[in-house]
Amino acid sequence: MGNLSRMPEPLREAVGNLLLAMADEEVLIGHRDSEWVGHAPILEADIAIASIAQDEIGHAILWYSLLQELGWPDPDRMAYFRDPPEFRNATLVELPRGDWAFTVVRQFLFDFAEKVRLEALMGSAWTPLAEAAAKVRREETYHLMHSRAWIARLGDATEESHQRMQAALDLAWPHALGLFEPAPGEALRVAEGIQPPEAELRARWEAEVRPILEAASLVIPQAEPIYGGRAGRHTEHLASLLADFQLVARSGLGETW
Amino acid sequence: MGDTQWPVYEVFLQEKRGEPHVHVGAVHAPDPEMAFILAKEQFVRRGRCVSLWVVPAEAIYASRADEAEELFASVLEKEYREPRGFRVTERVRRWMERHGESLPDA
Amino acid sequence: MLTYRIHGQMVPVPEQAPPPQEGPEYEARLAEFEARIARGEKIEPTDWMPEEYRRQLIRMISQHAHSEVVGMLPEGRWIPHAPTLRRKLILIAKVQDEGGHGQLLYRAAETLGVTREEMIEALLAGKAKYSVVFNYPTPTWADVAAIGLLIDGAAVVNQLMLAQGSYGPYARAMKRICYEESFHIKQGYDAFVALATGTPAQRQMIQEAVNRWWYPALMLFGPSDRDSVHTPTLLRWRIKTKTNDELRQEFVDQYAPMVLRLGLTLPDPNLRYDPETGHWRFSEPDWEEFWQVIKGNGPCNAERMAARRRAHEEGRWVREALAAKAARQANGGGDGRYAMASL
Known part of the structure; x- marks a missing residue:
């Protein structure tokens, strides 16, 4: 299945909902990572997180561009001219930057979620999605190496680092489960072979992240997922994030920048 | 504990298969794996790379400037170990002339 | 106080020019050193060098490194507000490069025996200088564009000159930095x-x-040649190859027309092209203000230093944790990545 213009309506909408969630998550986590540029714990780490921020925003552009082909507005319109309730990201990515521990934990949970999702989508029945997923998956290799290395070190390096990492995990985990909140139209997407069920992705993800976290002496909290992002229900942090993000674009001073 | 910027690892990069690894700089890192991860974005965020090495700077045993000039000087004639130090074609030519040998026209 | 290692010993970096070293042996070494520079050869870290050469380089390279790192702040503040996704990516990449340049430069300074810890400590203690330009505010998005053209333009004019300098590690760092600065x-x-x-x-x-x-x-090019105490020494040893005023003129000749041809103006009533010399005439900056900003009284000195100190303090636990972990695992790490590197 590759012809965009001929995708029947209920499916077009359903595929759009998936892409929207993916694109919004990438652009917001990229924004949060970029808040470290110039402020990271050591120069070399500053440089690495800046690359990761760029990669994530690059992925967002890719997903927004696919959406555009399905009839949605262009990527900048999507990122800069929607309000919080129109965003479909899991709440994990909108939480404030926090300390380096929270950044590392959030990025780790997100990177592995992205990995299992991309690997599943590489087999998607919709060819443009399968091809894009394969491309993005290659860039994730570095992210996975980077996040895993930080988790392995900070989890049990010192008393302070352990405490900070555990607190970060306690905060992030239920929001991270929200990455697997099914976007509307899941049944149709699964039936058409666009994606496997979110529950299946979550199981694969847990199988990957749990052993790494446990090996770093971190305890995975017992917590219910925080859902709502896929329906446009967000924490108050998204509004302030978007106020920053959209400040100049919405200033009315110009059309092109 | 005093502040630390971590130890130094020297970074070597191979741009293309078949070419040597070339020293491109150094990173501060706590251990080899982290040095590798951090070097990747400091030295390969643009440009080509097919292989990357990191080496603890303290593992490098180097020449000293005050001895280098004498150490690496080639004072006496050592042409015998260079390809240009041989006159063999000349001897073949002379032998051929003396014995009236000639090659078929090329 | 900055110190550096020489033959395994910690030696303080003198705050004043060292007393002239004397004696026939010193004279001979100096003559050899200067002859090497005159031949256009580079000086490498393990070479003999006059202490004043070392001192000047440590001063210059560490100031340059600090400028890159502090210079991430005025533009970095606009990363969250960049008006398109493309501008956001570009700005992150650009500010990232500045961090990367700082990293390269700190390393070049380290080859002279000073450590990065010491240089950063000196900066955060307010004892080190960095370029005055980064103590000016960036109140609008347009400041990012103006910095990108004018400040980076000036930096490139300066750095292309430094890339010709006599100290090998500095010149090598400059070569790569100039390449990225063109972006x-x-x-x-x-x-x-x-x-x-x-x-x-x-x-x-x-x-x-x-x-x-x-x-x-x-x-950005530093004080007028009239007031630049370092210039004659720096020129003699080819740490610099042009004077501050020569570089300033080069910059104006190149960049003034780029601004003017867009129908914009420059805030200098005396600015005009002189067909006789082929150069632009211009007014010098307010040197009184320059010295005030250098002394720490610029509009953003306190803010910039506070931001650097905060990042440093908030990152301390991370640096310490990884150092502690590495110390515990000094003999671990057999993940099979070592094999080929031993060739």
């Missing part, structure tokens, strides 16, 4: 032109930013 000017010019050719409001933004950044750009 910075391109992106700056692109953002600049987007505003200059945009709506009246955008044109006004960029004009105001130009008015703010023109004189700081001229200041």
Whole structure:
């Protein structure tokens, strides 16, 4: 299945909902990572997180561009001219930057979620999605190496680092489960072979992240997922994030920048 | 504990298969794996790379400037170990002339 | 106080020029050193060098490194507000490069025996200088564009000269930095032109930013040759190959027309092209203000230092944790990656 213009309506909408969630998550986590540029714990780490921020925003552009082909507005319109309730990201990515521990934990949970999702989508029945997923998956290799290395070190390096990492995990985990909140139209997407069920992705993800976290002496909290992002229900942090993000674009001073 | 910027690892990069690894700089890192991860974005965020090495700077045993000039000087004639130090074609030519040998026209 | 290692011993970096070393042996070594520079050869870290050469290089390279790192702040503040996804990516990449340049430069300074810990400590203690231009504010998005064109433009003029310098590690770092800076000017010019050719409001933004950044750009080259105490020594040893005023003139000749041809103005009533010399005439910056900003009384000195100190303090636990972990696992790490590197 590759012809965009001929995708029947209920499916077009359903595929759009998936892409929207993916694109919004990438652009917001990229924004949060970029808040470290110039402020990271050591120069070399500053440089690495800046690359990761760029990669994530690059992925967002890719997903927004696919959406555009399905009839949605262009990527900048999507990122800069929607309000919080129109965003479909899991709440994990909108939480404030926090300390380096929270950044590392959030990025780790997100990177592995992205990995299992991309690997599943590489087999998607919709060819443009399968091809894009394969491309993005290659860039994730570095992210996975980077996040895993930080988790392995900070989890049990010192008393302070352990405490900070555990607190970060306690905060992030239920929001991270929200990455697997099914976007509307899941049944149709699964039936058409666009994606496997979110529950299946979550199981694969847990199988990957749990052993790494446990090996770093971190305890995975017992917590219910925080859902709502896929329906446009967000924490108050998204509004302030978007106020920053959209400040100049919405200033009315110009059309092109 | 005093502040630390971590130890130094020297970074070597191979741009293309078949070419040597070339020293491109150094990173501060706590251990080899982290040095590798951090070097990747400091030295390969643009440009080509097919292989990357990191080496603890303290593992490098180097020449000293005050001895280098004498150490690496080639004072006496050592042409015998260079390809240009041989006159063999000349001897073949002379032998051929003396014995009236000639090659078929090329 | 900065110290450096020489033959395994910690030696303080003198705050004043060292007393002239004397004696026939010193004279011979100095003659050899200067002859090497005159032949256009580079000086490498393990070579003999006059202490004043070492001191000047440590001073210059560490100031340069600090400038890159502090210079991430005025533009970095606009990363969250970049008006398009493309501009956001470009700006992150650009500010990232500045961090990367700082990293390369700290390393070049380290080859002279000073450690990065010591240099950063000196900066955070307010004992080290960095370029005055980064103590000016960036109140609008247009400041990012003006910095990208004018400040990066000035930096490149300066750095192309430094890339010809006599100290090998500094010149090598400069070569790579200049390559990346050409991207910075391109992106700056692109953002600049987007505003200059945009709506009246955008044109006004960029004009105001130009008015703010023109004189700081001229200041980037340092004090007038009349007042530059270091210049003669730096020229003699080819640490620099042109004077501050020569570089300033080069910059004005190159960049003034780029601004003017977009119908914008520069805040200098004396600016005009002199067909006789082929150069632009211009007013010097307000040197009184320059010295005030150097002394720490610029509009953003306190803010910049506070931001650097906060990042440093908030990152301390991370640096310590990884050092502690590495110390515990000094003999671990057999993940099979070592094999081929032993060839």
